[in-house]
Amino acid sequence: MKIVLTGGGTLGSVSPLVGIWQALKAQDSQLEALFIGTKTGPEKDFLKQYSLDFKTVPAGKFRRYFSLKNLLIPFVSLIGFLKALRLLAEFKPNLIVSAGGFVAIPVILAGKLLGSKVLIHQLDIKPTLSNKLVSGLADKITVTFEKSLNDYNRKKTEVVGSLLRQEINEVINQAKEKNILVLGGGTGALAINQLVAKTAPFLPKDFQIIHMTGKGKKVKVLDQNNYHQFEFLDNDYYQKIAESSLVISRAGLSTLLELSFLKKPAIVIPIPSSHQEDNAEYLAAKKACFYFKQNELTPKKLAEKIKEIIDNKEQLSQISDNIFKIADYNGAKKIVKIINNLK
Template identity: 40%
Template sequence: MKILLTGGGTLGSASPLFAVYEEAKKQHKNWEWFWVGTKNGVEKHFIESLGLNYEWIPSVKLRRYFSLHILIDPFFFIAAFLRSLLIIMTIKPDVVVGAGSFVSVPVSWAAKLFGKKIIIHQQDIRPTLSNKMVAPIANKITVSFKKSLDDFSKKKTQWIGNPVRDEVLRGESNRAKKKFEINSSLPTILVTGGSSGSEAINTWVWQYLKSLCEGANLIHLTGLGKSDPAHAHVHYHQLEFLEKEMPDVLALADIVVSRAGISIITEFSALQKTVILIPMPHTHQENNAFYCANEHASFAYRQDQLDERVVRRIHELLHSPDERKKLSSAMGMLMKQGGAREMVHIIESLKSK
């Protein structure tokens, strides 16, 4: 059986697909795997390192706001669709699986013309425009949150949680302590602005660096090219990006301050972390963050609230193990586990229909 995974532009739309691929391999499924992403997306290097056959289509953004790019976007979409047709004709996949990326739209539409089975996975609380455009032609729709069952056709929608990679669960705090020379006598705060980093979060960290490092280690992921060596403290560890070491650092962290992308929230849930979420303004992340907060699984602050009140909240949590335990337990219950296994089963069942 040939499986074509499609997603890219960010690691967020690719992460659950990585997990599905690895779960199928773990189950010894003798399937051929292909990936369609963007030409220079952050996902390309990682996918090729897994040994998957990688194809690309022109990057298309489906804008819901005015921009002069709207005038040329249709031409890029047509080019992406035509290239998608060629890819589907060449690969002849049995099942196409997407997870909310704009890349998945032309690929899924092309696959439908050739009668291929299509699965889309809705990660975020708010349905993505790309998934809305593919949902009518999809054979199966899976969702991360039970709440999202109401957003799609009940006949073909299933709640599975969000697939998470096994390696996330295999982190070891002692490895992180040794590698980054962490003071074992202090709790550890991890601050991350996502895979690309966040200027607003970085600025906040540097403004309140002394207070944040008072009685705690601080590991700060700035994003590639966004570090600033002018800021230093004996307990401060400034890093641009982590890949293989990220599970170890997550295992070490007592509190995490993070953006609210669904992939990282999925990892927080699987690991039962104590989290403060700072969503990217005016995006689906706000829905994710405040849903978590309403479920008492995290604290959430808008970016314009990123000031000393967040620092105070961190120190309150550091001095309240019971509160951290309540939050981490709720975070663990937030998302159904075993999503990768269920997705592999769904792929297999579609082929038999």
């Protein structure tokens, strides 16, 4: 079987695709896969650890605000479509799988023209524009939550739950006391990075802060023995999550589902005015995270909240239990069965 995985720009759409590829590879050692992503996103470096063949196509990202760049979308999209057409004609995939991202649009259009089956996965609570644009071309649509069934054609849409990379099953899930992990995201979250760097001096010395800033997004901070900054966590990413007693993160659902599987209490600070707010609100309604808007926090206030949360063991335990309950963790097995039925 030959499959094309397509997505990128951020790692949110990439991680579940790797989980799907790993599950398919486990049942079919002859599986051939090609990943088509963006030229400037973090996915190329991220995917090197998996030895997946990687190609790029141009993709026009529609901005939901006035921007002259929107005028270039038709031209960029046409170039992306023609390049995708060439790549797919050479590779001849049976199936194209996407979890969102504008780079997937020209790939799916080209794939349908060449006769490939298409599966799209809706990760977030709110349907992404890229998925909505190509949903009519999909042979099958999978979603994380039952709530999302209303956003697509129910006849071809199915709930599968969480899609996680296999490595998450290999960690020793043992939290270290007062160990705070900050996830700035694969593309970096400058506002959170700066906030946390300024928060660190307000925290007691027995608190350990592990801060993943994102590539090229390191920030200046006072020299402190209990503050450790990294651009990226590669091989020990899941282990660092497992060792944390509290995580501070954006609200990309791929990350939230990883925290959910490992039962990690989290302070969630979504990107303002984005789909991440829907994700955070969904978890908060289930008492499954500590949700704060970015403009609500100052370094001193965040430090106070961290100390308050860490000191309340009963609340930490409750949030830990609740976040684990938000998803089904058999998504990989379910989606493999769906893909086998698409052949």
